[in-house]
Amino acid sequence: DAGITQSPRHKVTETGTPVTLRCHQTENHRYMYWYRQDPGHGLRLIHYSYGVKDTDKGEVSDGYSVSRSKTEDFLLTLESATSSQTSVYFCATSPWGAEEQYFGPGTRLTVT
């Protein structure tokens, strides 16, 4: 568990403001993922990365962008936060891709 951290762990922000969430790993895993978790929807993939500077969209990518400039860090940015983006955000990493994903502790984001 200690190998994957997320910051901040909690954030309250106002509609229209930019927000950046950070995922940091010490596992040297190639693959990194951002999910959001909402009641009744399970975990939904926002964006993922299969290497430094290599990213792709998931099923709920609208309103989000990502960047990965080094192996250990994967950033998720909400360019202009909306109330519909209030959620718990989880980062996950894997050495293999879909297999054996390990999750970070999560970030609870509230957009007022």
Place this chain on the structure above:
Amino acid sequence: GENVEQHPSTLSVQEGDSAVIKCTYSDSASNYFPWYKQELGKRPQLIIDIRSNVGEKKDQRIAVTLNKTAKHFSLHITETQPEDSAVYFCAASPTGTASKLTFGTGTRLQVTL
């Protein structure tokens, strides 16, 4: 894309009884099926997974079965204990580079004394 349906959404069993959670998937290319357990306020954790080349896998009190023809897979927990109380998620994916997991909507299991 892949669609995973999970049932039931909530499940209550008495301690010592068995619990079964079922999932169906839509994409015949999927061949990797993990199960995650999420305790209240915690991160999801992988508890067991199965690949399409086997029909069943066991790990102590938990087992997963896979029926590729019918496109469904199930999680079985025997001799349930209070610490099994959590939300369980199934998922499906094709394996390979840049593959992605599609999750079910979760089952809240409550084990009562």
